[in-house]
Amino acid sequence: DADVTQTPRNRITKTGKRIMLECSQTKGHDRMYWYRQDPGLGLRLIYYSFDVKDINKGEISDGYSVSRQAQAKFSLSLESAIPNQTALYFCATSDSGTGMYNEQFFGPGTRLTVL
């Protein structure tokens, strides 16, 4: 089984709809991240969480919210989806610390299309 899983893998929705993307991990890591990837722009950080009670905004958090339900689960919500949120979304995890244990591991991604 994959260490970092994301559901759904693909989603097509309409403008104005509320969407939730879910991420689960079995790596036992305390840190989790949500990124989006757009062609030509690379991956950009949306939100991150260093433990269950910690939520931090990334560089492009507007229009998104997150919930850290447990150490292993981190959900991303689009309260009212708009077409420019069409992108590939990735969840990632890492162990705590700034030394050798902070390699990030990524899920397979969710392709979201907002019509």
Place this chain on the structure above:
Amino acid sequence: KQEVTQIPAALSVPEGENLVLNCSFTDSAIYNLQWFRQDPGKGLTSLLLIQSSQREQTSGRLNASLDKSSGRSTLYIAASQPGDSATYLCAVRGFQKLVFGTGTRLLVSP
């Protein structure tokens, strides 16, 4: 603000060639640098992680170097194979987050 640049954006080589992918970053205050591979429609696979105190890391046919003072890293792929075809991303770790480059798309022809 940290900026990460990868050159070239795309590269096409025949099988068997040795090749170098480049990554540069503007702020040398980094904790580490990570190289990833991304296959179409798939997630990112971590290839190598170099800590800021290290100069290089090796894994099989891959060797990554880091020159923090000049803001540069290279990924060397020896004896390239068609299965190496993918997009290669570098990312530098600053305080609390990774900053990614836009990647080099590699095509290795049989």
